[in-house]
Amino acid sequence: MVNIFYAGNxxxxxxxxxxxxxxxxxxxIKYSLTIDPIDPLxxxxxxxxxxxxxxxxxxxxxxxLVQNLWAGVExxxxxxTLTQPLARMVEPGLTLxxxxxxxxxxxxxxxxxxxFQNALPGEWHGDQIPPLSKNRSVGVLGLxxxxxxxxxxxxxxxFKVSGWSRSKKxxxxxxxxxxxxxxxxxxxxxxxxxxxxxNTKETLEIINEESINKMRxxxxxxxxxxxxxxxxxALLNALNSGKILGAxxxxxxxxxxxxxxKYWSHPKVLVTPHIASAxxxxxxxxxxxxxxxxxxxxxxxxxxxNKLSGY
Ligand SMILES: NC(=O)c1ccc[n+]([C@@H]2O[C@H](COP(=O)([O-])OP(=O)(O)OC[C@H]3O[C@@H](n4cnc5c(N)ncnc54)[C@H](OP(=O)(O)O)[C@@H]3O)[C@@H](O)[C@H]2O)c1
Numbered sequence: 001m002v003n004i005f006y007a008g009n010x011x012x013x014x015x016x017x018x019x020x021x022x023x024x025x026x027x028x029i030k031y032s033l034t035i036d037p038i039d040p041l042x043x044x045x046x047x048x049x050x051x052x053x054x055x056x057x058x059x060x061x062x063x064x065l066v067q068n069l070w071a072g073v074e075x076x077x078x079x080x081t082l083t084q085p086l087a088r089m090v091e092p093g094l095t096l097x098x099x100x101x102x103x104x105x106x107x108x109x110x111x112x113x114x115x116f117q118n119a120l121p122g123e124w125h126g127d128q129i130p131p132l133s134k135n136r137s138v139g140v141l142g143l144x145x146x147x148x149x150x151x152x153x154x155x156x157x158x159f160k161v162s163g164w165s166r167s168k169k170x171x172x173x174x175x176x177x178x179x180x181x182x183x184x185x186x187x188x189x190x191x192x193x194x195x196x197x198x199n200t201k202e203t204l205e206i207i208n209e210e211s212i213n214k215m216r217x218x219x220x221x222x223x224x225x226x227x228x229x230x231x232x233x234a235l236l237n238a239l240n241s242g243k244i245l246g247a248x249x250x251x252x253x254x255x256x257x258x259x260x261x262k263y264w265s266h267p268k269v270l271v272t273p274h275i276a277s278a279x280x281x282x283x284x285x286x287x288x289x290x291x292x293x294x295x296x297x298x299x300x301x302x303x304x305x306n307k308l309s310g311y
Contacts (some may be wrong), residue, residue, distance in 0.1 A: 001030045001031065001032060002030070002032075002044045002045060002292060002295075002296065003031070003032050003034070003037075003042050003043050003044050003045075004020070004031055004032070004033045004034070004043070004044065004045045004046075004047060004292075005034055005035075005037045005040075005043045005045070005047070005054075005056035005060070006020075006033060006034070006035050006047045007046050007047060007049070007052045007053065007241075008047055008048065008049035008051070008052045008069050009049055009051045009052055010035065010052065010053070012206075012281065013035050015281050016281055016285065017033060019281050019282045019284075019285035020033060020047075020285050020288065020289070021033075021082045021117075022282075022285065023285040023286045023288065023289035024289050024292065026286075026289065027280065027289045027290070027292075027293045028029055029289065029292055029296060031292075032156045032195070033163060033273070034146045034233045040060045041059070041060075041061055042061055042062070043060050043062065043063055044061060044062065044063065044064055044295075045063065045065050045066075045067065045292055045295070046063055046065075046066045046067070046084075047067050047069065047288060048066050048067065048068055048069065048076065049068070049069040049070060050070065050075035050076065055079070055081075056081050057081045057082040057083070058083075059077065060080045060084065062307060063084045063303055064084070064295045065084065065085050065086075065087060065291060065292075066082060066084050066085065066086045066087070067087050067089070067136035067287075067288050067291055067297055068086060068088050068089055068285060068305075069089050069247060070088070070089055071088055071089050071090065071094055071145070071146065071277075071279075072088075072133070072198065072199065072226065072306050073086065073088045073198070073214075073310075073311060074198070074199045074200075074226075074310070076275070076305075077305065077310060080106070081139070085301060086304070086305045086307070087291055087301050087302065087304050087305065088305050088311075089279050089284055089303070090145045090287065090302070090303045091279060091280065091283045091284045091285065091286070091287045092280075092283050093280025093282070093283040093284065094135035094146070094277050094278065094279050094280065094283075094284075095145060095146055095149045095257060095277075096149075096276035097145075097276070097277030097278060097280070098146045098149070098150060098196075098224060098276055099149055099150050099153045100277075101224055101250070101272075101275075101277060102150040102154070102194055102196075102222060102224065102276075102277040103153055103154065103157065104217060105222045105248045105270075106138055106154060106159070106192050106194065106222065108248075109191075109220040109222075109245070109246060109248075110130055110133060110136050110159075110192065111130050112128065112130055114246070115128065117204070119162060120270050126269060132158070133157060133158035133159045134158050134159070134160065135160070136159050136160065136191055136192070137159070137160045137161075137162070137189050137190050137191050137192075138151075138159045138160065138162075138190060138192045138193075138194065138238050139153050139161075139162050139163070139164070139186040139189065139190030139192070139193045139194070140154070140161065140162070140163040140164070140174075140188070140193075140194045141163075141164045141183075141186065141193065141194070141195050141196065141197050141206070141225075141229075142163075142164070142165065142195065142196035142217070142225060143163040143164065143165035143169050143176060144165070144196065144198075144311075146158045146196050146277070147163060147165070147194075147196035147197075148163070148169070148171070148174075150162045150194060150196065151171070151174050151264055152171065152173075152174065155171075155173040155174055156173075161173070161174045161175070162174065162175035162176070162177060162185070162186050162189065162190065163175070163176050163177065163184055163186075164176075164177050164178060164182050165178055165188050166178060166309075174188075183206075183211075184214055187211055187214040187215050188214055188215070189216070189217065190215070190216070190219065190220060191216060191218070192219070192220045192221075192222065192241050193215070193219060193220070193221050193222070194222045194224075195207070195221065195222065195223040195224070195225040195226075195229050195230075196224065196225045197225050197226070198225070198226065198310065198311035199225075199226035199228045199229070199310070199311075200309065200310035200311055201310060202310075203226075203228070204228055204229075204285055205228070205229070205230065205231040205234075206229050207221065207223075207229055207230045207231065207234070207235065208231040208234045209231065209234040209237070211248055212234055212235070212238045212243060212244065215230075215243070215309075217242070217243055218243075218245045219241070219243075219244055219245065220244065220245045220246045220247065220248075221235070221244060221246075221247045221248070222247075222249060223247070223248070223249050223250060223251055224250040224276030224277070225251060226251050226255060227249075227251040227252035227254070227255065229252040230249075230253075232253060232262075232263075235247060236262055236263075236266070239266060239268045239269065244268070245268065246268045246269070246272070247268065247269050247270070248269075248270045248272070249263060249269060249270070249271055249272070250272045250273075250274055250275065250276040251274055251276075252274075253276055256273065256274075257271060257273075267280050285304075287302070291303075291304065
């Protein structure tokens with residue numbers, strides 16, 4: 001019997017309860033699930049989300065794994081009381097949702113939809129017809145679970161795709177790069193840049209005045225990664241000068257985006273409210289169950305976070 005503490009958003013507990021039961025029954029794990037643990041020393045697994053109430057992990061001395069329900073892990077990493085192993089959420093629903101978001105917004109820039117929408121004669125010219133996707137370069141910064149899937153979908157669709165990660169990756173149809181030279185090449189070549197890097201010390205404001213200067217004139221940026229990846233003043237200056245054609249922003253340095261932020265009214269910015277993708281409870285519970293099964297059969301947990309690298 002394993003004891004599980006649900007420390008996610010209380011409003012979602014009922015739905016989690018149903019899917020945790022289905023998923024743990026499927027892998028033959030007997031369990032007890034609580035939202036208000038009486039004895040923290042008896043808890044084996046914590047199902048955690050930063051929008052739940054749990055702030056102090058210290059009393060849970062026998063916990064084998066804290067399973068984060070979100071892909072981003074900056075909040076639990078910053079929590080110094082969390083010394084137990086931490087896994088981030090990687091699940092098919094989250095991945096598919098992100099690919100939908102990225103594909104939709106890449107296509108919007110690719111087709112120059114905003115320009116052609118309701119365009120009257122004289123407001124557009126034949127030479128503004130978009131190139132074919134096979135002649136459009138898209139760069140994806142971050143080739144992790146989400147970035148690699150999005151890059152792969154964009155490539156399947158027909159775009160010329162390159163991607164950047166910390167370690168070297170290979171993919172038959174994606175030009176995979178790493179290192180500072182790789183970053184420079186992607187910045188120089190891409191017409192649309194998608195940011196799917198995590199929030200770490202190393203990625204902080206990776207989109208800044210200097211990196212924007214390296215980009216092509218008329219590039220578009222889509223940021224479902226993290227707001228911290230962008231220096232907002234540098235982006236706004238580049239939008240105003242025309243260097244950057246447009247920006248679709250789902251994540252921000254401050255969330256929710258303050259009401260008076262310049263992004264709201266900027267004609268070249270499309271703001272979405274951190275909805276690019278969300279954890280889907282049914283598929284997330286299957287991943288949770290798989291990790292608990294691994295813990296109970298002495299196999300290594302999946303998707304463990306490296307607290308030193310910050311993701
Ligand atoms: N807006 C939303 O709704 C939403 C939803 C889910 C996730 N997200 C964001 O999306 C991010 C990516 O998620 P994921 O699951 O794909 O993460 P992941 O699997 O951890 O992938 C992160 C990628 O970034 C690369 N990377 C990290 N630091 C780097 C550096 N300093 N230089 C170059 N590359 C670096 C990693 O390189 P290696 O492969 O070499 O390690 C990896 O390819 C999350 O961290 C979260 O912030 C947003």
